[in-house]
Amino acid sequence: MAVISTTLPSEKLWTGGKSPFNVEYGKLMMWYFLMSDAFTFGAFLISYGTIRFSSNGWPDPNEVFRSFPLAPEGIHAPLVFVSIMTFILIISSVTMVLAVHEGHKMNKSGVVNNLILTIIGGIAFLSCQAWEWSHLYSEGAWWGSNPFLNADGSQSSTNFTNYFFTITGFHGFHVLSGVVINIVMLIMTLLDKFEQRGHYLMIEKAGLYWHFVDLVWVFVFTCFYLI
Amino acid sequence: MSNTTALAEAHDNSTTKEIWKITAYLSILTIIELALGFWMMGLNSDSARFTVKGVIVILMIAKAFYIVAYFMHLKHEVRNLIMTIIVPLFLFVWFITAFLYEGNSYKNLRNTYDPYKKAQSSIKVSNSESSEHKVHSE
Incomplete structure (x- = not known):
């Protein structure tokens, strides 16, 4: 029996000569980087949760995030704008998977098209966030300044705006760097770098980063806008 | 030769199918979350709101699972890699x-x-x- 078990592929992975994780070095390191980044975002969100749990009152997100671009000032449309932002990010994640998939097939034009769509999605998301930030700023919200009352009508502290701008800002910066990485990938694809290498593994690593940005948004969206 | 191309094509089709299936799941989960969010605005009892928030958190974890497992392809990696990522989390x-x-x-x-x-x-x-x-x- 022992002889049979050593011939199993999972056992063979540890006999040396190749990665026991069966992935390329760069991809493994991207996973470890993303894990450490997950702890960074986790620490931010847990700190937000701790402060929220320790406060007697907290602003109602449906009152704070109620506006929409080009809509009249007094409009009450909670969750509408942020759901558009969420769908933009999900769709751009899908086009990124498709780009990776086309890369497996060595289909250069497919990779280029899907990367362009992903970049457009990323820029659209950043534009939405820029509008939201400038709108909140125009209402008097910023780091150290909170014009919104608590849900029960009592005076709120600046914790809400501090956490909101820090965490969505940190996430937005990740989106921005993801867009830059995708643009670099697009240029490298257009210059036939990956055709020369014989594989599109670099697109997979950029894809992992991009999906992680989408993943973080799932948590930020839930923690700030929904609950 | 024709056999291998047919195989590759079948694999290609199943991967694309999986991508669209997961896209549909993620969209449906998001729509349910938003519907719960809208519904929660009308609720007055604290315990009811707390329960809805719990459901939303569970849906959020389901979404995270689909993104990591399928979009980031972790489900199809070897067990060693899955464990080295998941266990520390x-x-x-x-x-x-x-x-x-x-x-x-x-x-x-x-x-x-x-x-x-x-x-x-x-x-x-x-x-x-x-x-x-x-x-x-x-």
Whole structure:
């Protein structure tokens, strides 16, 4: 029996000569980087949760995030704008998977098209966030300044705006760097770098980063806008 | 030769199918979350809102699973890689429990032993007044 078990592929992975994780070095390191980044975002969100749990009152997100671009000032449309932002990010994640998939097939034009769509999605998301930030700023919200009352009508502290701008800002910066990485990938694809290498593994690593940005948004969206 | 291309094509089709299936799942989960969010606005009882929030958190974790497992392809990696990523993340279980419990306990202690603070936080402010002066710290 022992002889049979050593011939199993999972056992063979540890006999040396190749990665026991069966992935390329760069991809493994991207996973470890993303894990450490997950702890960074986790620490931010847990700190937000701790402060929220320790406060007697907290602003109602449906009152704070109620506006929409080009809509009249007094409009009450909670969750509408942020759901558009969420769908933009999900769709751009899908086009990124498709780009990776086309890369497996060595289909250069497919990779280029899907990367362009992903970049457009990323820029659209950043534009939405820029509008939201400038709108909140125009209402008097910023780091150290909170014009919104608590849900029960009592005076709120600046914790809400501090956490909101820090965490969505940190996430937005990740989106921005993801867009830059995708643009670099697009240029490298257009210059036939990956055709020369014989594989599109670099697109997979950029894809992992991009999906992680989408993943973080799932948590930020839930923690700030929904609950 | 024709056999291998047919195989590759079948694999290609199944992968594309999986991508669209997961896209549909993620969209449906998001729509359910949003529907719950809208529905929650009309709820007055605290315990009902708390339950809906719990459901939303579960849906959020389901979405995270689909993104990591399928879009990031982790489900199809070897077991060693899956474990080296997932096992350290279990630290979050302790991390979240301990800190939220701590925050809640701090609130209860302060409300019990600092009546002034509690009285301050229950004063209602009118809307026009609050835009005049913004309080800068707790």
